[in-house]
Amino acid sequence: MSLLNSIDRPHVLTAIETWDAAGGGNYMLVRGGVSTHVLLHHGREYDAAAIAGIAHGLATGRTLTAADIPGGSAAASKALVRLGFDIRDDSPPVAERVPGTRSTTPRTPRATTTRATTTSRPRVAASDRIVDKLCPHCFIAMPATGICDQCD
Known part of the structure; x- marks a missing residue:
């Protein structure tokens, strides 16, 4: 279970309105960081x-x-795609080692990710799954401190 399972489409639309009202780019200076x-x-x-x-x-x-x-902006984008939003991945290309040589070649940039037109769920590799520790009382994901924010 991911922290982002609690959000739904109306929450995201309200968040977009909040972003616009706060001035977008200036809002990021307060929130900290920029997503790829x-x-x-x-x-x-x-x-x-x-x-x-x-x-x-x-x-x-x-x-x-x-x-x-957990999983950073990639996990956030997966949650937003699940809710039907369009996401573009601006991650920089990763150098890939060419087998049999010492050189590397840059990968091509990732294509735009859009929501699926089919009803089937996208496959997720086992390495992409993040298992959150859950509070045994309220079943909400525990923070890194191991102390539930809701119960304690």
């Missing part, structure tokens, strides 16, 4: 991790930064 995953909505671009963090705050009362989200 961009939420595309009505011809505008938004920081996917920031929007997911604000949406989590609307859903639970606890706003998250990209550092608070």
Whole structure:
């Protein structure tokens, strides 16, 4: 279970309105950091991790930064795609070793990720799954401190 399972589409739409009201770019200076995953909505671009963090705050009362989200901006973008939003991955290309040589070649940039048109769920590699520790009383993901924010 991910921290971002608590958000739904109306939370994200309200988070986008909050982002716009706060001035977008200036808002990121307060929230801390810039995501490499961009939420595309009505011809505008938004920081996917920031929007997911604000949406989590609307859903639970606890706003998250990209550092608070297990899996970072990639996990935030997966949650937003699950809710039907379009995401563009602006991650820099990763150098890949050419077998049999000492040289590397840059990978091509990732294509734009959009929501699936089919109803089947996308496959997730086992290495992409993050298992959160859950509170045994309220079943909410535990923070790194091991002390539940809700129960203690």
